[in-house]
Each structure stands twice: as structure tokens, then as C-alpha cells.
Amino acid sequence: AQRVTQPEKLLSVFKGAPVELKCNYSYSGSPELFWYVQYSRQRLQLLLRHISRESIKGFTADLNKGETSFHLKKPFAQEEDSAMYYCALSGPMIKAAGNKLTFGGGTRVLVKP
Amino acid sequence: KAGVTQTPRYLIKTRGQQVTLSCSPISGHRSVSWYQQTPGQGLQFLFEYFSETQRNKGNFPGRFSGRQFSNSRSEMNVSTLELGDSALYLCASSRPTGGSEQFFGPGTRLTVL
Numbered sequence: 001a002q003r004v005t006q007p008e009k010l011l012s013v014f015k016g017a018p019v020e021l022k023c024n025y026s027y028s029g030s031p032e033l034f035w036y037v038q039y040s041r042q043r044l045q046l047l048l049r050h051i052s053r054e055s056i057k058g059f060t061a062d063l064n065k066g067e068t069s070f071h072l073k074k075p076f077a078q079e080e081d082s083a084m085y086y087c088a089l090s091g092p093m094i095k096a097a098g099n100k101l102t103f104g105g106g107t108r109v110l111v112k113p
Numbered sequence: 114k115a116g117v118t119q120t121p122r123y124l125i126k127t128r129g130q131q132v133t134l135s136c137s138p139i140s141g142h143r144s145v146s147w148y149q150q151t152p153g154q155g156l157q158f159l160f161e162y163f164s165e166t167q168r169n170k171g172n173f174p175g176r177f178s179g180r181q182f183s184n185s186r187s188e189m190n191v192s193t194l195e196l197g198d199s200a201l202y203l204c205a206s207s208r209p210t211g212g213s214e215q216f217f218g219p220g221t222r223l224t225v226l
Contacts, residue, residue, distance in 0.1 A: 043116075043217045043218065043219055043220075044203065045216075045217065046214045046215070086156065098144070098168040099144050099146055099161055099168075099169070099205075099207050099215060100158050100161055100171070101146070101148070101156075101205075101215060102158065103155060103156040103157075104155075105155045106155060
């Protein structure tokens with residue numbers, strides 16, 4: 001069975017401090033990994049995905065297949081980063097796999113001034 | 114490009130009733146997925162439709178059903194409502210290839226009394 005675990009429900013950091021959100025997963029095969037974010041009063045939206053290997057809003061995430069982890073990091077947190085963050089996985093990028101996302105429980109990030 | 118729309122935004126029903134929620138995907142997106150979001154269980158996948166066929170299904174009882182029309186619009190139905198069905202129901206649309214980015218709607222808040 002596929003599973004995503006985010007051990008921290010809440011992360012509180014000061015502005016300018018580094019922030020790291022942990023994500024571990026279990027999946028038989030090669031999943032696609034994502035980080036979705038939900039800002040206050042906004043829709044759930046994609047922040048980044050492992051296949052793109054790019055930095056979005058200063059966030060990066062590295063897929064570690066050996067440790068089955070996909071932690072999200074930002075070296076200097078900003079107040080506008082305060083939001084709910086969800087790690088998610090889906091099956092491989094083939095049409096037959098479809099688009100079923102399995103989400104972690106989410107981590108609320110609070111960046112204090 | 115217009116985003117995913119969901120109607121109605123809020124619903125109040127009583128136990129035993131049934132409810133139908135509607136979702137209009139982004140133009141050109143033929144895959145529509147449904148998720149249930151609750152404080153206790155988080156975000157859980159209900160089902161995915163592509164080309165009017167259910168392609169993936171989550172672990173929900175048969176009271177939860179859905180369908181997709183030829184214009185890719187989708188509906189989900191919950192029969193014999195229970196108190197535990199109170200939740201935010203999210204719809205997401207995406208390209209048909211597995212592992213695609215999903216674009217979420219604002220959700221329908223269902224309250225069962």
C-alpha cells in the first residue's frame with residue numbers, strides 16, 4: 001500500500017531562519033512526488049515536483065530513494081511562506097496509472113516576524 | 114484560462130438524504146479527481162474519471178459514486194448521508210497522463226446534520 005508520512009503537524013520558525021519539512025513515503029515502484037501548498041483562503045496548489053528539479057519561491061526538495069524521503073527545504077523563511085504544506089505521491093507518468101494522489105497529513109508552517 | 118469550478122460551495126443536509134456535487138474542469142483537461150478533506154483523516158482520494166470512465170478508486174463505501182460527462186464535467190453523489198460525511202469535497206482536474214499536476218477547485222463544504 002502507498003503511504004505518505006509528514007511527522008510534523010506544526011513548524012514555527014522566525015523570519016530568515018531555515019525551514020525543513022519532512023516527508024517519507026512507501027510505494028512499490030517509482031512514484032511521482034509532489035509538494036502542494038495551501039495559503040490562507042486560497043486553493044490547494046502545486047509548489048513543486050521532484051521531476052522538475054527546480055526551485056520555486058526559494059524552496060527545493062530532493063528525492064532520496066534510498067531513504068524514501070522527499071523533504072522540502074528553504075534556507076531563509078519569509079512571512080509569506082506561512083501556509084499548510086502537503087507532501088503527495090502518485091503513480092508513474094504513464095497514462096494507465098491515472099492521477100490518484102496520496103497525501104500526507106500536512107504540516108502547518110508559521111513564520112514569525 | 115478559467116480555473117476549476119465547483120458548485121455549490123456550501124451545502125447543509127440531514128442524515129439519510131443524498132447529495133450531488135458538481136465540478137467543471139479546466140478547459141482541455143480530461144481527467145477529474147475527487148478528494149475528501151476532513152480534520153481527522155486529512156485529504157483522501159475518492160475516485161478519478163477519464164473519458165467518462167472511472168480510472169481509479171479510493172477506499173470509500175459504495176454510497177460514494179461519481180460520473181463524468183462527454184464535456185469532462187463531473188459529478189459526485191453521496192447517498193444515505195451520515196454525520197461522518199461532513200467534509201470539504203475537492204475536485205481536481207489534470208491532463209490524462211499519470212503523475213500530472215492536479216489543479217484544484219475551491220471545494221464544496223458539506224455539512225450533515
